[in-house]
Amino acid sequence: MVQGELFTLPELDRKKTQAAVEAALDKYRVYKTVTFDEKEASTTAGYSDMPRSYTGTTTDQTAQIAIHNVDGPAHRRAYCERIERIVKRLHPKERLLIESRYMQSAYVMDFTVYNHVFAPPISWGTYNKLRRNAFYQLALALDIAVEKGK
Numbered sequence: 001m002v003q004g005e006l007f008t009l010p011e012l013d014r015k016k017t018q019a020a021v022e023a024a025l026d027k028y029r030v031y032k033t034v035t036f037d038e039k040e041a042s043t044t045a046g047y048s049d050m051p052r053s054y055t056g057t058t059t060d061q062t063a064q065i066a067i068h069n070v071d072g073p074a075h076r077r078a079y080c081e082r083i084e085r086i087v088k089r090l091h092p093k094e095r096l097l098i099e100s101r102y103m104q105s106a107y108v109m110d111f112t113v114y115n116h117v118f119a120p121p122i123s124w125g126t127y128n129k130l131r132r133n134a135f136y137q138l139a140l141a142l143d144i145a146v147e148k149g150k
Contacts, residue, residue: 012136016146021135024142025102028083031076032103040065086141093118094134097127 087098100117101108114127139145
């Protein structure tokens with residue numbers, strides 16, 4: 001950085017960035033609500049009339065299934081913990097907005113949040129300002145911000 005040059009925050013493409021943040025929060029909600037289905041190894045033999053030829057590859061079905069069963073839940077847990085850590089660093093009003101609108105139920109609407117979750121209720125304009133600021137911070141922290149012109 002050249003001396004005297006100020007650091008400026010990037011100007012984001014609001015719609016694309018909002019879509020990316022909402023997708024990340026939807027993924028979080030799915031990971032938290034949908035159970036992980038473990039795979040099981042096939043115990044029945046499979047026979048074929050086709051003679052097998054050497055393909056030069058070996059497979060270990062049991063190892064692949066074990067890796068899937070261990071890495072899948074670990075990946076989900078790490079993703080959810082990362083989202084939760086980032087959301088906890090937001091301003092309390094922004095955190096309340098994100099947690100109640102995007103991290104709990106898929107059927108909570110904006111109207112419900114700004115009229116019934118906030119006490120006292122806030123206006124639509126204030127709600128949008130809080131959400132815009134929260135999304136900006138989340139996008140930068142999650143490294144999913146979409147800059148204008150890109």
